[in-house]
Amino acid sequence: MLHFPAYDILYCKMSNKEEATREDSKRSQLYKGIAEVVLLSLLKDGARYGLEILDQLRSIARLSLADGTIYPLLYRLERAGFVASEWHFDTKGVRPRKYYKLTKRGSAELKVLLVEWHELSSNVDSFLNRQ
């Protein structure tokens, strides 16, 4: 494991709470990037609404995203043309929900991203498991 003395000095007086916040923030940044690919992949299986997407990213992909991160992400993907949205009422006909589906452009983008993801994860694995 890499060890940086200066890093220890900087953070030695950090409280447990501060440290947990910092770890959460680092994890959150990492997750944001990964969430986009996982989200596009999820929408490949069919249209879904925000909370449903969050549930599945958490339960299937095991990504612990805050509720508030998913909607700006969907907004960005929609404006980039990778997803399209439509409002529909839920099964009880009570509440309107905004459903997102993958567009052709999003589907093409997903293919490119998956190739890049597999290539990168393979390279990172090789690096981390080096002798």
Place this chain on the structure above:
Amino acid sequence: MKDDPSFSTYIRHLRWSLASLPADERDDIVAEARSHLQEKLERGARIEEAIDGLGAPEDFARAFITERALLSALGSRDSMGLLAALGERSIRNARTISATAGCVLVWVLALVVCAVGAAKVFDPTHVGMWIGGGQFILGATDDPSKGHEVLGLWIFPIAFLVLFLAWLASRGLSVWALRPLASVGLRWPRRPSL
């Protein structure tokens, strides 16, 4: 539930915070947040938990506004919008740092040339670009006889040309740096250098 004061206050603050967005987008975001909160409450979450999940209305709104500013600047190719968007993200990554440094450099150069051009209108004898006698001067000199003034009245069209090139270069650099941020964020290098 939705009559809870915290609920209505959150929705009202969110709408205010989204004021800079077009009305249809603002309505859409607010309606989606309302639907989200209602469903969370129906699942048994407390109103505070549901609201905490989305974050403070100002922060939640800012995420949309920032995304829109970036995409709008890239879509319209508005130079000032592009530079402003680059400025806000100047230290995001190596590409934005390089582009910001490049923009600053070309604009400083352009402004210096323009300032010399403007000064030459008032003092054509002592202002210009001198080369010779082991020195290079771009600006004003007390003794114009030390070197050879090479630009003369060409300083004016050159100032316009440099200004145009700076505008062109800063637009190009901004688009180059911002476009990867606007598309899907998970952009791996084509050939990872690990």
